[in-house]
Structure formats: structure tokens, C-alpha cells
Amino acid sequence: MKLSRLFTCAVSSLLIPVGASAAVPKVVADIAPIQSLVSQVMTGVGSPELLVQSGASPHTYSLSPSEAESLQQADVVFWVGEPLTPWLEGSLENLSGDADVVELLEVPGTTTYAFRKGATFESHEHHGEHEGEEHHNDEQHDDEHNGEAHHDTAGEEHHHHHDGLDPHAWLDPVNGKVWLDAIAGALSQEDPEHAAVYARNAEAGKKKIDAVMADVQATIDELGAQQFIVFHDAYQYFEKRFGIAAAGAISIGDASKPSPARIDEIRGLVSDLKVSCVFTEPQYNPGIVRSVFGDTGVNTSAVIDPLGSDLTVGADLYPELLTSIAGSLRSCFGGGA
Known part of the structure; x- marks a missing residue:
């Protein structure tokens, strides 16, 4: 029995992948x-x-x-x-x-921003040389x-x-x-x-x-100035890094339910700025976007995702996430998939 156990342990050790460690x-x-x-x-x-x-x-x-x-x-x-x-x-x-x-x-060296206040962001963008x-x-x-x-x-x-x-x-x-x-x-x-x-x-x-940053920047540069609204204020880090700016967000940064006043403000923004895209997110019910903007003529079928929910979990998800956000923007603005 003792020899049998030793043999079993020896065989098991051979099955451990090279480089693996307890x-x-x-x-x-x-x-x-x-x-x-x-x-x-x-x-x-x-x-x-x-x-x-x-x-x-x-x-x-x-x-x-x-x-x-x-x-x-x-x-x-x-x-x-x-x-x-x-x-x-x-x-x-x-x-x-x-x-x-x-x-x-x-972590030291991490760039952080305060939440943007209000439903519209235009007053918080383009601060000249100090922006970002x-x-x-x-x-x-x-x-x-x-x-x-x-x-x-x-x-x-x-x-x-x-x-x-x-x-x-x-x-x-x-x-x-x-x-x-x-x-x-x-x-x-x-x-x-x-x-x-x-x-x-x-x-x-x-x-x-x-x-990936170089590819994303090239995509954003091709889009030029565009007017769009996001479901919740989750994208200013991406916006500031790549030089594109959302006009506003339906919900605040924690994606809580927007107030009627905020919805009215966003609807007015769509009209005033001729917003072409309002992005939904897979984590939240897109019905609220369609109910608010369904009669405005704005594209409400576009999806943008800060988490990469439709991507395969693993090492490749992070770079693919950045690419997918740029791709969603390009697709909504008529640049193809």
C-alpha cells in the first residue's frame, strides 16, 4: 500500500504543468x-x-x-x-x-477626476491648456x-x-x-x-x-467633432484621454434613475445641439432611453459598454474593451463597424 501511494504521488507530480507552483x-x-x-x-x-x-x-x-x-x-x-x-x-x-x-x-500615479455635475457637460469641457x-x-x-x-x-x-x-x-x-x-x-x-x-x-x-491606444486615437481622430449622449457618466476618462466629449448623460455616475428634471434637460440638449446618438448600456434597461428619445429622431439603438460585457473574460478583454468603445462610436456616427 505504501509503495502504491508513492507511485500515485509520483505520477500525479508528473501531471503538474511546468512552471506551476503550490x-x-x-x-x-x-x-x-x-x-x-x-x-x-x-x-x-x-x-x-x-x-x-x-x-x-x-x-x-x-x-x-x-x-x-x-x-x-x-x-x-x-x-x-x-x-x-x-x-x-x-x-x-x-x-x-x-x-x-x-x-x-x-495607486500613486493614477489619474482621477471628480464627477461632472449636471446632465450636460459642455461647460466642463475645453478648459484650454489645463484640460486633463x-x-x-x-x-x-x-x-x-x-x-x-x-x-x-x-x-x-x-x-x-x-x-x-x-x-x-x-x-x-x-x-x-x-x-x-x-x-x-x-x-x-x-x-x-x-x-x-x-x-x-x-x-x-x-x-x-x-x-491599442494608437489605433483608438486614429479612430477618434477620423470621427471629428460629434454630439452624443451616454446612458450614465462613466466615460470621461476615455473622453479626456482621446479628445472626444459626450454632451451629457441621462444618469449620474452610479447609474441611478434620472429625475424628470434631468430627463427634460437632456431632451432639450438633443434638440439644441442636434445630438445624433444616445448610447445605451447592456447592464441597464434600454427602454428608458427609447421612451425618452423615441420621438426625437436620434439614434437610440447604439450600445456602448464600460465593462466589456459581451467580450470573453480574460487577458485580452481590456485592450478589446478600448477598441470596442471606439468601434461603437464609429458605428453610431455612420463610419461602419
């Missing part, structure tokens, strides 16, 4: 774009679990028992931060007390200057100071590159054995993002 950490990421970035860094080593499943809104989500168990077993958790998933903060404290929890909005200016390690959050960028310093008490912060920061691919390095660093601390792999993968991921 020390590989259990990793959880909150949303698909973050899971994609982590997957890029972990390529050849392991695969992170996704917490908020594709097609669901991260603003309001209820963990399943299996998802709660994943948090409880995690060695490292990557999440955007409390402004995106306020419900997750308590779960992390209760279930992931022993894990290394990395809040990406707090980056302030590395700037302690001034200046939320009263909507749309102004700032960078959080590391190690400071920002935990309860996210009011007014737009959390959709992954839609700036420069943030994606910053986060690849942060992800590689956190994983290397947890798993030094694979530190060289993580660093190499992060560098490869940044090069891929650079290539």
Missing part, C-alpha cells in the same frame, strides 16, 4: 477589466477569479455564496475602490482580513473644480474621502499601464518565486495597451 496566490479581481489586467500579469502562472460577473452592474451587486467564499480564500484582492462598489467594502473587511487588498484608485492636466501625487482633490485631474498619494487616509470621485478610471488606458505595474508589484510581494514573470508580463501588457 505557492501561486489565490487572486480575486472585482470587475472584468481589472480581472483582464491581472490576467495579463499572471499569464503562465495562474488565473484570477472574477467577482462581479459580466453583464451585472458593479454599482449594485450581491455576492453569491461562492463569490463570498472566493473573497474569504483570497491571498490578494484587486478592486477599483469604494466609489465604484461601496457594497464591497464591508465584505472585504469581514471576509478578506488576511488578504493583501489593493485599491487601484489609490495630471498632477502626480497631488494632495489637492479640488472636487469643486469638476473634471480636474488629480493623483492620490500613497499611504494617506483617503478611505473616507471619495465623495465626488468618478471611479471609472480604467477607461483611461494610461491608468491601465500604471495599474499593471502595481499589480505586478503586489503579486511579486505575495509570490516572489514568479516576480520576474509578473514584471515581464506587465511590460508586455503596457506595450499592447500602447498599440
